[in-house]
Amino acid sequence: MSPAPAPAPALLVIAHGSRDPRHAATVHALVGRARTLRPGLRVETAFLDFNTPTVAQALSSLYLSGVREVVALPLLLTRAFHAKSDIPAALAESAARLPGLSVRVADVLGPSPLLISALERRLFEAGLTPADRSTTAVVLASAGSTDPEAIAAIAETAREWRRAGWCAVRPAFASATLPRTEDAVRALRAEGYGRVAVAPYVIAPGRLPDRIAAGAEASGADVMSAVLGAAPELATLVLHRYEAAVATPALVPALTA
Structure with missing residues (x-):
């Protein structure tokens, strides 16, 4: 009789956390999906x-x-401080106390075409249609970071999303760097775009997403979509990152006690 196959590694999804109860509820909904x-x-x-x-x-x-x-799996959209420092440190400390435990670290969620699909899903749920792409400018509003790699990744996501047919896609940030959401909306208006939508590039509600929403309202954005949340594209992407880490363990950080 052949031995039973080894069980698949467990998946531990690591989120940032927030005092806002909507954050944890959204993370749990996504993980459940x-x-x-x-x-x-x-x-x-x-x-x-x-x-x-x-x-x-x-x-x-x-x-x-x-x-x-x-x-x-870091439940993060870019490789900034939490992905580079906080999560590896927390994992290493725990692995050192648990003999025989092997922990591999999957990549962050972004960039990915699935994230762009999820962003469009939220805009369409907010009232836009695919036919509106050519007449709508979009502000891709993220939480913000001081990490140049993270800022560059958000800018690249904006450029990639623009290729899907939207007449403009501009990044904005709720903290750490500029422009703010309201400034990006006003700049697009000044350039002559008649319809401007704000798409939060964040996973769960909280203080910074609320700041994005306030900026969209203050600047008179025409459409404001919801956070990415438990979108099916994100749930699929979580599993894609898990499968890649399992399939290529030599290419991801490994922590073994």
């Missing part, structure tokens, strides 16, 4: 701050249940 797409795969959630379980608590729980291989 990913879980339904892969029955039998152990999928858990952890948070860097404000919410529980923490990374250490989630890894300890997985370990005590017999899990020895984990793929940790």
Whole structure:
């Protein structure tokens, strides 16, 4: 009789966390959607701050249940400070305390065509149609970062989305760098664009997404879409990043006690 195949590594989705209860609820909804797409795969959630379980608590729980291989996935759209520093440090500290635990780190979610599909889904849900692409300018409004790699990735996403047929797509930021959402909307108006939509490039509600919404309202944006949330494209992308980490372990950071 052939030995039973080894269980697939568990997936630990690591979100930022927020004092705003909508944040954790949205993260749990997204993770739940990913879980339904892969029955039998152990999928858990952890948070860097404000919410529980923490990374250490989630890894300890997985370990005590017999899990020895984990793929940790940063629920982030760009590789900024949290992806480069906070998450690896939290994982390394926990792995050092759990003998025999192997943790591989998947890539962040962005950039990806699936994210652009999710952004368009939210704009269409807000009232636009595919036919509106050629007459609508879009502000791609992110939370913001001081990391040049993250800023460049958002700018590239805007350029890539523009190729889908929108008459303009401009990045904006709720913090850390400029322009702000309201400034980007006003600049597009000044350039002669008659319809301007704001698309939050954020996963879950919270203080910075609320700032994006306030800027859109203050500047008179015509359309304001919802955050990406538990969009099916994001759930699929989470699993794509997991599968890539499992298939190419030599190409991702590995932490083994």
